[in-house]
Amino acid sequence: MTQIPDWLRLKKALTVEAERGFQDLQGNQYRFSEFMTLSLGESLAVGTSDHRRRWQSLAQEFALYPQMDQSQRQALIASTRQFLHQFQKDLETPPEPPKTPKTQPLGIREPHSPTSGNIPPLDAPLNSLLEIDRRWTGDALARLGLYTVRDALFYYPRDHIDYARQVNIAQLVDGETVTIIGTIKSCSCFTSPKNKKLSILNVQLRDRTGQIRLNRFFHGAYFTNRGWQKRHELQYPVGAIAAASGLVKKNKYGITLDNPEIEILDSPGGSIESHKIGRILPVYPLTEGVSADIVRKAILAALPAIQHLKDPLPPVIQNQYSLIPLQQALTHLHFPPDQTALSQARRRLIFDEFFYLQLGFLQRRQQQKQIHNSAILATTGELIEQLKKILPFELTNAQKRVINDILNDLNAPIPMNRLVQGDVGSGKTIVAVFAILAAIQSGYQAALMAPTEVLAEQHYRKLVSWFNILYIPIELLTGSTGVRKRREIHSLLETGELPLLVGTHALIEDPIQFRKLGLVVIDEQHRFGVEQRAKLLAKGKSPHVLTMTATPIPRTLALTLHGDLDVSQIDELPPGRQPIQTTVLTTKQRLQAYELIRREIADGRQAYVILPLIEESDKLDARAAVKEHKRLQEVIFPNLKVGLLHGRMNSAEKDEILTQFRDNVIQIIVSTTVIEVGVDVPNATVMMIENAERFGLSQLHQLRGRVGRGSHKSYCLLMNNGKSPDSQQRLAVLEQSQDGFFISEMDLRLRGPGEVLGKRQSGLSDFALASLVEDQDVLNLARNAAEKMILADENLEGFPSLQEELETRYQKMISGSILT
Template structure:
């Protein structure tokens, strides 16, 4: 690691050092590894071989004096004519009057810019000089305070002065096994490639290096978290657990049985459980959670179930109380709106061990919540937690086992990245007899006709959801808002059916009252924003309209659709949208073709990328410089397997073959990690 500050380079004073710091460049190592995100082909071309609007480099002799004309505030145009093989064309540079000094009649010049075939002219971007040797120009992410050319010059100087200090950080056997470019050569070729082939090989090396170092850190975290000294063995009563599962009002699917066995194996082990349970909407994760909590209770430990909303917490409490015998299991609900007196009683019950299972929101991880003997923590829909945030839960009690559940199917690529420190269980089977939701896409002008059709469902005694992206009118977005829709439907279905409105700006008590009324069929139509996305369970609701559906990602549309089809009747999801672009149209098409959340999540990842799907800030996903989680997914898997194998070697850090790697992975003095 070349730790000298960039300020050692000539031309980098305090002001420029600050500008570089804004790009994340503090040291020479940072500068050398600040790679371009693309390259421009600046090979000189002939006028006869170029296309309209193509960015090209043209070389020729200047045949007219440069003229600068000014218009508007600080706006100018520099124009001159060039000749290539007897063909004369005009070159224009906007707002770069200082280039006039580089243009002399009779001199040869190479100009890079965009070609306009109709006008037979070029809009210049940069002057490359008469003797053009490089064929590819690196393009970097920069700010207004620093030019591309300045950054390139600094990188060149850094290579001249410090290039020999670049050391290898991968084990030699991996370089040989995957035919990777040595690090020093790859670094230089990333900035100054001699050919597309060299650029490709350099990128291949850098992608592997980024993924591999990340996976080394993840696997290390997994090893330390799972070590025996960190865990507790929950020796549950096998016979009681068998009796409990036999008394369930339904037969478990094979997938439920498989994941239950995986979880129970982890509970009995001394190693600290860190497991992610993925299951599509309606696949039966709650009953798996109930079995795990029951098992924990039979071993004399307490369990906690944390969920994102109070509505969902209440629902889970009701579901679990239907499965648990109240004489055998004591449950409690703890949320932000729990009254002070009741809260005090619950805290006392948790501390003295009278309460076996507590269900709640983020209120569960507050400092004053103390447990007598916490053995298992389950969090539902916390897929937006980053690595460090997830750690908060593990510090409650004596390192309780941790099970994360999500109904947002996460593509394998993201699961092994964002949850690299966990084991993953998947419920990939739906309970028998569940009828898939039929999804249709209609244009806004077909809405009235479809609302008329929905009356048939209402006449059968069923209910319907109408989901809108916004609460009130917004000039920024041309979307149907919840208030407007609510007023329209109240009038449309009057006086036969009751319409209610639910949105995020309401108080929790108000939301709960509206949801309870809808669950009790006191209102038949619920107009809502996406607050109903997670966990709301009304089996009698058979129709869902999603207004401006193209505003939502596939994963969110699938989550919303999962609110219907929860009973035994056929259910319908109507996507109302008029997408303006191909991506929007593609999303609507995919939604009508499949009900499989895992297929949808992969498609969502392809269409929108990991940042959009997960939201980088919340998820703890690293922002790789060059590697791409979608396009380089295979490399990620290879890197993970190789990292895993190294961590299986006892005291690998002490072995000479891994000395450079051990040096790179040394924890920093500030305790920084790769994570959020």
């Protein structure tokens, strides 16, 4: 059930902001405008459709609050207060009882109850059921992966259409799904004069409030046969009572139902026999050549077998979390009698999806903690103390907290499996260095793996500056490393003379052997596949694992993707980091962007110009960058040095360009997202991103993090070529916030987890029903239930059916992809 907003917090926030002069106050976690945007966004499902539109409008307005002047801010807060007051009154006023339609009520009957003598077994082939046409329907269902009765029962609808609401013709509203009942005034079936392969059935239906024309369309030469058309007309005789269900649409002829389902009733009060008309209709995923009717018919035929299903979820959990039985949930998901039954069914089955995934994660985590052959690393020692002395900066409280988490893990015989989330520039690398030194001073080796050569080289340069002072050898291994150097690294690793190796995929692709690997650090870990990570871990004996990401994800996704990991967050930026002034510009303001770049370069600074990755094609990507580079160099900035960087370049070419950029030989670098992570040029102060509407918010935040790394004021210019209002709303989030966690939360709400993470990178299988955005409350309940279950019976020995279901579901859901 949707939660009503916390009125007290909303009103207090509005009051304090007004009292303090509309300054967009900074709270403990969010700015005022960020808090209001999130709070109002969570309320979008509350109230009537008018209320929901107003919630959405207010959320969009508060996203633009930082750009408003004081009078605009004052007006927005005043109107929001008025709306909250009125909405609260509306909630407290009981609604008027709905008016009963004067037409006869629908006589909808439940699906026939199965008889004990005709219940197919769960593993029976679908085409063995009498209702299934063995000749071709069985083959069509097989194309959807439906072979057995069990397959059909667990083939969930992707949506439902509510035809249960009956209205009079005069009450029809464009966009609603309804059922109407009336008398047939005329019926004709004919071939379209514009398309000789299209037949049209035209039915005129009238009730006491009005008249409507309904059309159904039949494509194919078979239906243009005049005999077929005449027989079809006879099915809808004039004067008969008919029920029709469909989506209300308005066209040039007026209001109609879009390709409706129509059924003749025995009498004005007669019952509807169809499983489509006047009901909540399930909509299933289909493929070419398989109609919705075929799937519904198969599932209806399989439904009696639900009696064979055993519910593996213990009754104590069902009772504690108010969950209906599995058999009832499946029945009502496929053919719900009403919206309440459908909501209860979805809640139970969504709970199951989350519960088994979390149960698998927690069981795996417990098993990891039983491994006691991992290296116990000294968390105090000479190297760590020396590092503290040579650091030219003071660690933040967040860094100290995370370092403490890591050192506590390393001091235990159980292998560490920790994820460190930190915003751009939060200082994750130095946190990893403390872990690396703990391994080295304990006599072990460490490996740091990064997804790209640019990022690996960036780590190497940073670590060398510290490790040379500590007299610790360190080497870099990438695809560009020469054969002779590669052999030297292999030899030093095998003898133990090389304590730390930084590299890319080459660390796992090379036949290298560590003498005593105790710690593995993986940066931007979501960019590596499970097999790649496992290969690196296999080069040691239960080494400790520290993974890092500069792409913060909301807690909901962290629980789902990393349920078997301990998660630490560096939620504080080092002192002195200046906020980056971010501005959304249209193509008409491009000259202003170029003028800012010229001013900054005249002051000795440098700039990036980023182009979007198009269809993940290096060729398209490179051509776009090459064309823009030529235009900027020859037309816009002919007196400056403009460099080019893209994914088709080899490592030597990339190194040369980046070196020239670091040395300020190149003032402007035109690049693709190859520079998203790993490039650290403190003198660069302008980040101009073309077609910013094509990027996700989190990726834009990552790109923005390439500037603002020095002591100079920095700028991020988001060029919005999109015409949609949504693109302006999305990009406004970047204007108002520098908080990566807030931005990722908004990205998740606006685009969903598949787009935010990238499905290939996240390894997240699609849930059949659950939504990580809309079902966070159920996820939290499922996580809580799974924790209690593991605490009570870690190996589920007392629940064999639950353990069996877990093994089946967990493997399907992770597909071997989520595990780290």
